[in-house]
Amino acid sequence: MTELYSGLVISHLGQGIAVEVNNEIILCQTRRKLETVAAGDKVKLIIVAPGQGRIEELLPRHSLLERPNKGKKTRPVAANIDQIFVVFATEPYCDFLLIDQYLAICENRNIDALLIYNKADLMTSTRIENELDTYTKLGYRLFRVSALDNMGIEQLKQALTNKINIFSGQSGVGKSSLTNALIPDKNLKTNTVSEITKHGRHTTTAATLYHLPDGGDLIDSPGVAIFGLAGLSEGQLAYGFREFQAYLDQCQFNDCSHVQDKGCAVRVAVENGVISEARYQRFLKLREKM
Structure with a gap:
Protein backbone atom coordinates (compact mmCIF):
# COMPACT_ATOMS: atom_id res chain seq x y z
CA MET A 1 0.00 0.00 0.00
CA THR A 2 1.34 3.47 -0.94
CA GLU A 3 2.32 5.56 2.06
CA LEU A 4 0.31 8.73 2.73
CA TYR A 5 2.28 11.76 3.91
CA SER A 6 0.94 14.84 5.73
CA GLY A 7 1.74 18.13 4.04
CA LEU A 8 1.15 21.88 4.26
CA VAL A 9 0.29 23.79 1.08
CA ILE A 10 2.82 26.60 0.63
CA SER A 11 1.66 28.00 -2.69
CA HIS A 12 -0.62 27.34 -5.65
CA LEU A 13 1.44 27.85 -8.81
CA GLY A 14 -0.56 27.60 -12.00
CA GLN A 15 -0.49 23.88 -12.77
CA GLY A 16 1.51 22.80 -9.75
CA ILE A 17 1.10 23.07 -5.99
CA ALA A 18 4.09 23.52 -3.68
CA VAL A 19 3.57 21.38 -0.56
CA GLU A 20 5.91 21.19 2.42
CA VAL A 21 6.51 17.66 3.71
CA ASN A 22 9.00 17.23 6.57
CA ASN A 23 10.76 20.55 5.75
CA GLU A 24 11.07 19.63 2.07
CA ILE A 25 9.07 21.23 -0.76
CA ILE A 26 7.33 18.73 -3.04
CA LEU A 27 5.69 19.75 -6.31
CA CYS A 28 2.22 18.20 -6.41
CA GLN A 29 -0.75 17.69 -8.67
CA THR A 30 -4.19 17.01 -7.20
CA ARG A 31 -6.56 14.14 -7.70
CA ARG A 32 -9.16 15.10 -10.32
CA LYS A 33 -12.23 15.40 -8.12
CA LEU A 34 -10.54 17.26 -5.26
CA GLU A 35 -11.73 20.82 -4.65
CA THR A 36 -9.25 23.69 -5.16
CA VAL A 37 -6.59 23.79 -2.48
CA ALA A 38 -5.07 27.01 -1.15
CA ALA A 39 -2.02 28.19 0.79
CA GLY A 40 -2.43 27.09 4.43
CA ASP A 41 -4.36 23.92 3.58
CA LYS A 42 -3.37 20.68 5.28
CA VAL A 43 -3.35 17.72 2.93
CA LYS A 44 -2.51 14.02 2.60
CA LEU A 45 -0.38 13.07 -0.39
CA ILE A 46 1.56 10.25 -1.98
CA ILE A 47 5.05 10.59 -3.43
CA VAL A 48 5.05 9.57 -7.11
CA ALA A 49 8.71 10.41 -7.97
CA PRO A 50 11.60 12.21 -6.22
CA GLY A 51 10.35 15.71 -5.35
CA GLN A 52 6.93 15.04 -6.88
CA GLY A 53 3.64 14.04 -5.34
CA ARG A 54 -0.11 13.80 -5.75
CA ILE A 55 -2.57 15.26 -3.25
CA GLU A 56 -5.09 12.57 -2.31
CA GLU A 57 -7.05 14.26 0.46
CA LEU A 58 -7.84 17.76 1.68
CA LEU A 59 -8.14 17.90 5.49
CA PRO A 60 -10.95 19.91 7.18
CA ARG A 61 -10.35 23.67 7.39
CA HIS A 62 -11.21 25.87 10.35
CA SER A 63 -11.36 29.00 8.17
CA PHE A 227 -11.36 39.53 -1.44
CA GLY A 228 -14.88 40.91 -1.63
CA LEU A 229 -18.12 40.29 0.18
CA ALA A 230 -18.43 37.09 -1.85
CA GLY A 231 -20.61 34.57 -0.09
CA LEU A 232 -22.04 36.93 2.57
CA SER A 233 -25.80 37.42 2.89
CA GLU A 234 -27.34 40.77 3.94
CA GLY A 235 -27.97 39.33 7.41
CA GLN A 236 -24.34 38.28 7.71
CA LEU A 237 -23.17 41.73 6.64
CA ALA A 238 -25.17 43.27 9.52
CA TYR A 239 -23.74 40.65 11.90
CA GLY A 240 -20.28 41.58 10.59
CA PHE A 241 -20.63 44.97 12.26
CA ARG A 242 -19.70 43.94 15.78
CA GLU A 243 -21.63 46.75 17.51
CA PHE A 244 -24.88 45.71 15.73
CA GLN A 245 -24.82 42.19 17.17
CA ALA A 246 -26.46 43.06 20.52
CA TYR A 247 -29.40 44.73 18.73
CA LEU A 248 -30.14 42.33 15.87
CA ASP A 249 -32.55 40.21 17.92
CA GLN A 250 -34.35 43.32 19.22
CA CYS A 251 -35.57 44.49 15.80
CA GLN A 252 -39.34 44.22 15.30
CA PHE A 253 -38.97 42.09 12.16
CA ASN A 254 -36.71 39.06 11.72
CA ASP A 255 -35.74 40.14 8.20
CA CYS A 256 -35.07 43.76 9.20
CA SER A 257 -32.77 45.43 6.66
CA HIS A 258 -31.72 48.14 9.20
CA VAL A 259 -32.41 50.80 6.56
CA GLN A 260 -35.95 52.24 6.82
CA ASP A 261 -37.70 49.36 8.58
CA LYS A 262 -40.20 50.02 11.34
CA GLY A 263 -38.99 49.07 14.83
CA CYS A 264 -35.31 48.74 13.88
CA ALA A 265 -33.24 48.54 17.09
CA VAL A 266 -29.98 49.18 15.22
CA ARG A 267 -31.23 52.53 13.86
CA VAL A 268 -32.43 53.56 17.31
CA ALA A 269 -28.95 52.78 18.70
CA VAL A 270 -27.43 54.96 15.94
CA GLU A 271 -29.84 57.82 16.74
CA ASN A 272 -28.96 57.54 20.45
CA GLY A 273 -25.25 57.75 19.67
CA VAL A 274 -24.53 54.20 20.91
CA ILE A 275 -23.47 53.08 17.41
CA SER A 276 -21.13 55.28 15.36
CA GLU A 277 -23.04 57.20 12.68
CA ALA A 278 -20.02 56.96 10.33
CA ARG A 279 -19.85 53.16 10.66
CA TYR A 280 -23.62 52.88 10.11
CA GLN A 281 -23.37 54.97 6.92
CA ARG A 282 -20.58 52.69 5.67
CA PHE A 283 -22.77 49.65 6.44
CA LEU A 284 -25.45 51.16 4.17
CA LYS A 285 -22.86 51.70 1.42
CA LEU A 286 -21.61 48.11 1.64
CA ARG A 287 -25.21 46.88 1.60
CA GLU A 288 -25.76 48.74 -1.68
CA LYS A 289 -22.49 47.32 -3.06
CA MET A 290 -23.75 43.78 -2.48
Whole structure:
Protein backbone atom coordinates (compact mmCIF):
# COMPACT_ATOMS: atom_id res chain seq x y z
CA MET A 1 0.00 0.00 0.00
CA THR A 2 1.34 3.47 -0.94
CA GLU A 3 2.32 5.56 2.06
CA LEU A 4 0.31 8.73 2.73
CA TYR A 5 2.28 11.76 3.91
CA SER A 6 0.94 14.84 5.73
CA GLY A 7 1.74 18.13 4.04
CA LEU A 8 1.15 21.88 4.26
CA VAL A 9 0.29 23.79 1.08
CA ILE A 10 2.82 26.60 0.63
CA SER A 11 1.66 28.00 -2.69
CA HIS A 12 -0.62 27.34 -5.65
CA LEU A 13 1.44 27.85 -8.81
CA GLY A 14 -0.56 27.60 -12.00
CA GLN A 15 -0.49 23.88 -12.77
CA GLY A 16 1.51 22.80 -9.75
CA ILE A 17 1.10 23.07 -5.99
CA ALA A 18 4.09 23.52 -3.68
CA VAL A 19 3.57 21.38 -0.56
CA GLU A 20 5.91 21.19 2.42
CA VAL A 21 6.51 17.66 3.71
CA ASN A 22 9.00 17.23 6.57
CA ASN A 23 10.76 20.55 5.75
CA GLU A 24 11.07 19.63 2.07
CA ILE A 25 9.07 21.23 -0.76
CA ILE A 26 7.33 18.73 -3.04
CA LEU A 27 5.69 19.75 -6.31
CA CYS A 28 2.22 18.20 -6.41
CA GLN A 29 -0.75 17.69 -8.67
CA THR A 30 -4.19 17.01 -7.20
CA ARG A 31 -6.56 14.14 -7.70
CA ARG A 32 -9.16 15.10 -10.32
CA LYS A 33 -12.23 15.40 -8.12
CA LEU A 34 -10.54 17.26 -5.26
CA GLU A 35 -11.73 20.82 -4.65
CA THR A 36 -9.25 23.69 -5.16
CA VAL A 37 -6.59 23.79 -2.48
CA ALA A 38 -5.07 27.01 -1.15
CA ALA A 39 -2.02 28.19 0.79
CA GLY A 40 -2.43 27.09 4.43
CA ASP A 41 -4.36 23.92 3.58
CA LYS A 42 -3.37 20.68 5.28
CA VAL A 43 -3.35 17.72 2.93
CA LYS A 44 -2.51 14.02 2.60
CA LEU A 45 -0.38 13.07 -0.39
CA ILE A 46 1.56 10.25 -1.98
CA ILE A 47 5.05 10.59 -3.43
CA VAL A 48 5.05 9.57 -7.11
CA ALA A 49 8.71 10.41 -7.97
CA PRO A 50 11.60 12.21 -6.22
CA GLY A 51 10.35 15.71 -5.35
CA GLN A 52 6.93 15.04 -6.88
CA GLY A 53 3.64 14.04 -5.34
CA ARG A 54 -0.11 13.80 -5.75
CA ILE A 55 -2.57 15.26 -3.25
CA GLU A 56 -5.09 12.57 -2.31
CA GLU A 57 -7.05 14.26 0.46
CA LEU A 58 -7.84 17.76 1.68
CA LEU A 59 -8.14 17.90 5.49
CA PRO A 60 -10.95 19.91 7.18
CA ARG A 61 -10.35 23.67 7.39
CA HIS A 62 -11.21 25.87 10.35
CA SER A 63 -11.36 29.00 8.17
CA LEU A 64 -11.30 29.96 4.50
CA LEU A 65 -10.76 33.25 2.73
CA GLU A 66 -12.23 33.52 -0.76
CA ARG A 67 -12.23 36.08 -3.52
CA PRO A 68 -14.66 36.62 -6.39
CA ASN A 69 -14.02 34.53 -9.48
CA LYS A 70 -15.77 34.33 -12.85
CA GLY A 71 -19.54 34.79 -12.67
CA LYS A 72 -20.90 34.26 -9.19
CA LYS A 73 -18.21 31.76 -8.25
CA THR A 74 -15.53 32.27 -5.63
CA ARG A 75 -11.95 31.05 -5.45
CA PRO A 76 -10.08 30.17 -2.24
CA VAL A 77 -7.17 32.52 -1.46
CA ALA A 78 -5.93 31.03 1.80
CA ALA A 79 -7.08 28.47 4.37
CA ASN A 80 -6.79 27.86 8.11
CA ILE A 81 -5.99 31.50 8.82
CA ASP A 82 -6.14 32.47 12.49
CA GLN A 83 -5.66 36.22 12.10
CA ILE A 84 -6.14 38.82 9.39
CA PHE A 85 -4.22 42.05 9.88
CA VAL A 86 -5.94 44.89 8.07
CA VAL A 87 -3.18 47.31 7.03
CA PHE A 88 -3.97 50.96 6.31
CA ALA A 89 -2.18 54.31 6.37
CA THR A 90 -2.80 58.05 5.97
CA GLU A 91 -1.17 57.74 2.55
CA PRO A 92 -2.50 56.98 -0.04
CA TYR A 93 -5.62 57.60 2.13
CA CYS A 94 -7.52 55.78 4.87
CA ASP A 95 -10.25 53.74 3.19
CA PHE A 96 -12.51 52.99 6.15
CA LEU A 97 -15.15 51.43 3.86
CA LEU A 98 -12.62 48.79 2.83
CA ILE A 99 -11.54 48.29 6.46
CA ASP A 100 -15.17 47.70 7.50
CA GLN A 101 -15.59 45.26 4.62
CA TYR A 102 -12.61 43.19 5.85
CA LEU A 103 -13.85 43.28 9.45
CA ALA A 104 -17.34 42.12 8.41
CA ILE A 105 -15.83 39.14 6.58
CA CYS A 106 -13.67 38.19 9.58
CA GLU A 107 -16.65 38.32 11.97
CA ASN A 108 -18.41 35.77 9.75
CA ARG A 109 -15.42 33.57 8.88
CA ASN A 110 -14.06 32.47 12.27
CA ILE A 111 -10.95 34.65 11.81
CA ASP A 112 -9.63 37.22 14.30
CA ALA A 113 -9.22 40.69 12.82
CA LEU A 114 -6.49 43.07 13.98
CA LEU A 115 -5.62 46.53 12.67
CA ILE A 116 -2.22 47.85 11.60
CA TYR A 117 -1.91 51.60 11.21
CA ASN A 118 1.27 51.80 9.14
CA LYS A 119 3.36 54.92 8.46
CA ALA A 120 2.34 55.99 11.99
CA ASP A 121 5.30 58.38 11.99
CA LEU A 122 3.29 60.68 9.66
CA MET A 123 0.83 63.32 10.86
CA THR A 124 -2.65 61.98 11.69
CA SER A 125 -5.91 63.92 11.30
CA THR A 126 -8.53 64.18 14.04
CA ARG A 127 -11.00 62.32 11.81
CA ILE A 128 -8.66 59.32 11.57
CA GLU A 129 -7.99 59.37 15.32
CA ASN A 130 -11.76 59.39 16.00
CA GLU A 131 -12.25 56.38 13.73
CA LEU A 132 -9.34 54.51 15.37
CA ASP A 133 -10.92 55.25 18.74
CA THR A 134 -14.20 53.68 17.54
CA TYR A 135 -12.39 50.48 16.50
CA THR A 136 -10.43 50.10 19.74
CA LYS A 137 -13.63 50.63 21.78
CA LEU A 138 -15.18 47.77 19.78
CA GLY A 139 -12.31 45.55 20.97
CA TYR A 140 -10.16 45.49 17.81
CA ARG A 141 -6.45 45.45 18.58
CA LEU A 142 -4.59 48.30 16.92
CA PHE A 143 -0.87 48.33 16.13
CA ARG A 144 0.75 51.66 15.27
CA VAL A 145 3.81 50.82 13.23
CA SER A 146 6.29 52.26 10.78
CA ALA A 147 8.15 49.76 8.60
CA LEU A 148 10.47 52.62 7.66
CA ASP A 149 11.52 53.47 11.25
CA ASN A 150 11.08 49.93 12.62
CA MET A 151 8.54 51.39 15.06
CA GLY A 152 6.14 48.90 16.70
CA ILE A 153 7.58 45.94 14.73
CA GLU A 154 8.53 43.98 17.89
CA GLN A 155 4.96 44.11 19.28
CA LEU A 156 3.68 43.04 15.88
CA LYS A 157 6.08 40.05 15.80
CA GLN A 158 4.74 38.89 19.18
CA ALA A 159 1.14 39.06 17.92
CA LEU A 160 2.04 36.92 14.88
CA THR A 161 3.69 34.12 16.87
CA ASN A 162 2.13 30.62 16.77
CA LYS A 163 -0.63 31.71 14.37
CA ILE A 164 -1.28 31.57 10.64
CA ASN A 165 -1.58 35.22 9.61
CA ILE A 166 -2.37 37.21 6.49
CA PHE A 167 -2.04 40.93 5.71
CA SER A 168 -4.81 42.64 3.74
CA GLY A 169 -5.31 46.22 2.66
CA GLN A 170 -5.35 48.49 -0.37
CA SER A 171 -2.16 48.84 -2.42
CA GLY A 172 0.34 51.47 -1.35
CA VAL A 173 -0.23 51.09 2.40
CA GLY A 174 3.10 49.30 2.88
CA LYS A 175 2.15 45.61 3.15
CA SER A 176 5.29 44.60 1.22
CA SER A 177 7.67 46.68 3.33
CA LEU A 178 6.08 45.23 6.48
CA THR A 179 6.39 41.68 5.11
CA ASN A 180 10.05 42.30 4.25
CA ALA A 181 10.71 43.68 7.74
CA LEU A 182 9.23 40.49 9.25
CA ILE A 183 10.82 38.03 6.77
CA PRO A 184 14.29 39.37 5.93
CA ASP A 185 15.09 36.46 3.57
CA LYS A 186 11.73 36.53 1.76
CA ASN A 187 13.19 36.85 -1.77
CA LEU A 188 15.54 33.94 -1.13
CA LYS A 189 12.63 31.76 0.03
CA THR A 190 10.50 32.82 -2.94
CA ASN A 191 13.26 31.94 -5.39
CA THR A 192 13.70 28.53 -3.76
CA VAL A 193 10.01 27.74 -4.29
CA SER A 194 10.27 28.95 -7.90
CA GLU A 195 13.32 26.80 -8.64
CA ILE A 196 11.76 23.67 -7.16
CA THR A 197 8.54 24.18 -9.07
CA LYS A 198 10.41 25.10 -12.29
CA HIS A 199 8.21 28.15 -12.70
CA GLY A 200 11.18 30.47 -13.16
CA ARG A 201 9.99 33.64 -11.52
CA HIS A 202 7.37 33.12 -8.85
CA THR A 203 3.92 34.30 -9.98
CA THR A 204 3.07 37.54 -8.21
CA THR A 205 -0.61 36.73 -7.70
CA ALA A 206 -0.08 33.41 -5.92
CA ALA A 207 -0.61 33.42 -2.18
CA THR A 208 2.53 32.00 -0.54
CA LEU A 209 3.01 30.81 3.04
CA TYR A 210 6.26 31.82 4.79
CA HIS A 211 7.48 30.61 8.18
CA LEU A 212 8.33 33.55 10.42
CA PRO A 213 11.74 33.54 12.15
CA ASP A 214 10.14 33.81 15.64
CA GLY A 215 7.45 31.20 15.00
CA GLY A 216 4.09 31.47 13.28
CA ASP A 217 3.38 31.80 9.56
CA LEU A 218 2.53 34.66 7.25
CA ILE A 219 0.62 34.11 4.03
CA ASP A 220 1.66 36.79 1.59
CA SER A 221 -1.01 37.32 -1.03
CA PRO A 222 -0.73 40.26 -3.42
CA GLY A 223 -4.24 39.45 -4.68
CA VAL A 224 -5.83 39.65 -1.23
CA ALA A 225 -6.79 43.31 -1.67
CA ILE A 226 -9.70 42.03 -3.73
CA PHE A 227 -11.36 39.53 -1.44
CA GLY A 228 -14.88 40.91 -1.63
CA LEU A 229 -18.12 40.29 0.18
CA ALA A 230 -18.43 37.09 -1.85
CA GLY A 231 -20.61 34.57 -0.09
CA LEU A 232 -22.04 36.93 2.57
CA SER A 233 -25.80 37.42 2.89
CA GLU A 234 -27.34 40.77 3.94
CA GLY A 235 -27.97 39.33 7.41
CA GLN A 236 -24.34 38.28 7.71
CA LEU A 237 -23.17 41.73 6.64
CA ALA A 238 -25.17 43.27 9.52
CA TYR A 239 -23.74 40.65 11.90
CA GLY A 240 -20.28 41.58 10.59
CA PHE A 241 -20.63 44.97 12.26
CA ARG A 242 -19.70 43.94 15.78
CA GLU A 243 -21.63 46.75 17.51
CA PHE A 244 -24.88 45.71 15.73
CA GLN A 245 -24.82 42.19 17.17
CA ALA A 246 -26.46 43.06 20.52
CA TYR A 247 -29.40 44.73 18.73
CA LEU A 248 -30.14 42.33 15.87
CA ASP A 249 -32.55 40.21 17.92
CA GLN A 250 -34.35 43.32 19.22
CA CYS A 251 -35.57 44.49 15.80
CA GLN A 252 -39.34 44.22 15.30
CA PHE A 253 -38.97 42.09 12.16
CA ASN A 254 -36.71 39.06 11.72
CA ASP A 255 -35.74 40.14 8.20
CA CYS A 256 -35.07 43.76 9.20
CA SER A 257 -32.77 45.43 6.66
CA HIS A 258 -31.72 48.14 9.20
CA VAL A 259 -32.41 50.80 6.56
CA GLN A 260 -35.95 52.24 6.82
CA ASP A 261 -37.70 49.36 8.58
CA LYS A 262 -40.20 50.02 11.34
CA GLY A 263 -38.99 49.07 14.83
CA CYS A 264 -35.31 48.74 13.88
CA ALA A 265 -33.24 48.54 17.09
CA VAL A 266 -29.98 49.18 15.22
CA ARG A 267 -31.23 52.53 13.86
CA VAL A 268 -32.43 53.56 17.31
CA ALA A 269 -28.95 52.78 18.70
CA VAL A 270 -27.43 54.96 15.94
CA GLU A 271 -29.84 57.82 16.74
CA ASN A 272 -28.96 57.54 20.45
CA GLY A 273 -25.25 57.75 19.67
CA VAL A 274 -24.53 54.20 20.91
CA ILE A 275 -23.47 53.08 17.41
CA SER A 276 -21.13 55.28 15.36
CA GLU A 277 -23.04 57.20 12.68
CA ALA A 278 -20.02 56.96 10.33
CA ARG A 279 -19.85 53.16 10.66
CA TYR A 280 -23.62 52.88 10.11
CA GLN A 281 -23.37 54.97 6.92
CA ARG A 282 -20.58 52.69 5.67
CA PHE A 283 -22.77 49.65 6.44
CA LEU A 284 -25.45 51.16 4.17
CA LYS A 285 -22.86 51.70 1.42
CA LEU A 286 -21.61 48.11 1.64
CA ARG A 287 -25.21 46.88 1.60
CA GLU A 288 -25.76 48.74 -1.68
CA LYS A 289 -22.49 47.32 -3.06
CA MET A 290 -23.75 43.78 -2.48
